[in-house]
Amino acid sequence: MVQPQPAGELADTYPGEVRARLEQDLAFRIGGKVSKRLVEVGERVKKDQPLAELDPQDVQLQLEAQRAQVAAATANLQLVRSERDRYKTLFDRQMASRSQYDNAENLYRAGEARVKQAKAEFDVSSNQAGYSVLRATQSGVISRRLVEVGNVVSAGQTVFSVAADGEREVVISLPEHSIERFKIGQDVFVELWSRPDKRFPARIRELSPAADPQSRTYAARVSFTADKVPADLGQSARVFVPVAGEVPLAVPLSALSAEGGRPFVWVVDPQSSKLTRREVKVGPYGEDQVPVLEGLKASDWVVAAGVQVLREGQQVRPVDHANRSVKLAAQE
Known part of the structure; x- marks a missing residue:
């Protein structure tokens, strides 16, 4: 009989690596x-x-040069300030013209601006020395x-x-042909190679909008939703992405054949014990079973071994694993 696919195996699996959420x-x-x-x-x-x-030799020399520029600009400012003050006194006493006083005032303002410029350049050089x-x-x-x-x-x-330091994530690569199945916020499970007996709840936090030009896969980051997950940097992990929809049926791997890339199984008629080849749509392969998404019903009987020597319409004698005859009965 076709068996229900175990719920824990109803998921696609992708290998990944534990990374820090923030990497600089x-x-x-x-x-x-x-x-x-x-x-x-x-x-x-x-x-x-x-x-x-x-x-630091070059930046220190540049810093000293800028310090000298500040000293020179400060000295010049003192000189033009005294000249401006002198001309102001003479102008107030009507012993100097207005143009002479304005020229001294402009030189003073230019001296102030030169000091500001020199100090700003010195600050830049000082910062670069720290860099x-x-x-x-x-x-x-x-x-x-x-x-x-x-x-x-x-x-x-x-x-x-x-x-x-802080949150850890798992980085995986998703196939191009089924990228529409994945979305940000989708719930998944993570299994660490150091803890193969436990699966940790997680969700897809980040999904690349473009495929890698070489591998043609989409990078995704999976964040843990559980607290205190024992995940260390660089650890290997597996991410299980549950398959949406109803739980499919499953058959042994030995029951599955394929021709031209199209999988099929041999179904036994319970009344006549004759074989019928039936094409099926399968999900991701498990260790000893494969889920059948379309093509079979729970009441169907399939051949589990020796499928490579069968042909359409052939009559068979069903036996179990102990080679004992089995009486097939149609299931409701």
């Missing part, structure tokens, strides 16, 4: 030569902890390291990747 690529904001590397892959870091340093030290933006674990001491890096070039 860290890079220097300026270019330069890496002089120090302070952490290794797998090392836990805290927020604002130094991770690497650039050779020569790369710091962690949040606590987590170093998951990738892409430079060594002595490498010359450009601004924005990834140096480290940090998996932030």
